[in-house]
Amino acid sequence: MNNNKKNEIIERIKTIKKELGNRLVILTHHYQRMDIVDLCDFKGDSFGLSQKAATDKNAEYIVFCGVHFMAESAAILAQEHQKVQIPDMGAGCWMADMADSYMVDNTWNEVTEIVGAENITPLVYMNSDAEIKAHCGRNGGAVCTSSNAPDAFKWAFGKREKIFFFPDEHLGRNTGNRLGIPPDEMIVWKHDKPLGGNTPETIKKAKVILWDGYCLVHTRFKVEHIEKMREKHPGAKIVVHPECTQEVVNIADATGSTSFIVKYVDSAPIGSTIIIGTEINLIKRLAAENPDKTIIPLFESLCPNMYKIDLTNLLAALENIGELNTVTIPERIKGDARLALDRMLEL
Numbered sequence: 001m002n003n004n005k006k007n008e009i010i011e012r013i014k015t016i017k018k019e020l021g022n023r024l025v026i027l028t029h030h031y032q033r034m035d036i037v038d039l040c041d042f043k044g045d046s047f048g049l050s051q052k053a054a055t056d057k058n059a060e061y062i063v064f065c066g067v068h069f070m071a072e073s074a075a076i077l078a079q080e081h082q083k084v085q086i087p088d089m090g091a092g093c094w095m096a097d098m099a100d101s102y103m104v105d106n107t108w109n110e111v112t113e114i115v116g117a118e119n120i121t122p123l124v125y126m127n128s129d130a131e132i133k134a135h136c137g138r139n140g141g142a143v144c145t146s147s148n149a150p151d152a153f154k155w156a157f158g159k160r161e162k163i164f165f166f167p168d169e170h171l172g173r174n175t176g177n178r179l180g181i182p183p184d185e186m187i188v189w190k191h192d193k194p195l196g197g198n199t200p201e202t203i204k205k206a207k208v209i210l211w212d213g214y215c216l217v218h219t220r221f222k223v224e225h226i227e228k229m230r231e232k233h234p235g236a237k238i239v240v241h242p243e244c245t246q247e248v249v250n251i252a253d254a255t256g257s258t259s260f261i262v263k264y265v266d267s268a269p270i271g272s273t274i275i276i277g278t279e280i281n282l283i284k285r286l287a288a289e290n291p292d293k294t295i296i297p298l299f300e301s302l303c304p305n306m307y308k309i310d311l312t313n314l315l316a317a318l319e320n321i322g323e324l325n326t327v328t329i330p331e332r333i334k335g336d337a338r339l340a341l342d343r344m345l346e347l
Ligand code: 13P
Pocket: 030, 044, 045, 046, 047, 127, 145, 146, 147, 215, 241, 243, 256, 257, 258, 259
C-alpha cells in the first residue's frame, strides 16, 4: 500500500473514532503492527485486555485487534448491550487449535476415572476456544494467562491436589518449575495416544498433567540463540515469554507476559541492551519507542495470525460498526465460560 492510500485510511479511521466517541473502544494486543497500536484506545497483554473488556461498561462497540480467542473472551465478559468485532475472523491461534472440546472432554473423563474428579482441577490457558473455557467452568476450574499462571496454580492446588493444564505444555511446565514441582510429577498428555502415553500409575503420581500443545512462534527460540547472543552482547539482559521451552526459560534473565516484557524494557537503565524472545512486532515497537536502549530480537519470529489485522480490515470493521465480523458466544456455553474467566479475574 502506498503512503497516500495509507494516510487516507488512517484519517478515515480517526474520523470514525471521533464520530463514535465513547461509544467505541479499540482494544489491541501488544503483538499488533505499529500502525494499529497507534490507533488503539488501550493496548495490553491478554489478561489486561480481558480486564478492560470486563470493566469498560460504557462503550457500545468493542473492536478487538488481536486473535479470535481474545475477542471471544471479550465477548464473554462484555455487557449484554456491547458488541465485539474482530477485523479479521480468520485471525486464529495455532496453539488454541491444538485442543478441541471433544478431545478435552474425553481426556477429562479418562483422567478423572483414574484419579477422581474431586482430586483434580482443570486450568485452561486463555489461548483456547470458548467451549474449552466452559468445560473448565463446569468442572470447578479457571482460565489463566501468562501473567497470572503461578497464582492460578496456587489457587488450584489450594482446592485439589492435582492440575490438568491445557493447551500449552510449556507455560504449564515453566509455571510448575517456578513453584518447585518435581519434574517427574509433571507428565505430558499426548492427545493422540491411549491414556496420553501414560500409565494409570504415572497419572496417579502426577501433580500436573500437561496437554501437549505449543506455540510455533515461541518454540522456535533455542538455547543456541541465547548462547550466540550472550557471546555477541556480553552485558545484555535476555527476557523471554513463558511459552518458550523450559531450556530457553531456564537460562534467560527474566520471563513474563507481553506486558511484563514491556515493563522490563521501560524500567531498564538508559544505555542497556535487552534481547527479547517473543513475537517480532512487539520487539520492533519496543526498539522504536526506546531509542536510548538497544533492543534486539533473540530471533525473528512472527505470528501470522496477529499480522492478519491491518488498516484495511480495521477500517472495514469501523465502517460497518456493530455489523461486520461480530463475535458471539452460544448461550449454551457462555455462563460456564464466564465462570472460568471470572475465577481468573478474582485471583
Ligand atoms: P500475553 O498474555 O503474554 O499477552 O500472551 C498472549 C500470547 O498469545 C502470546 O503468544
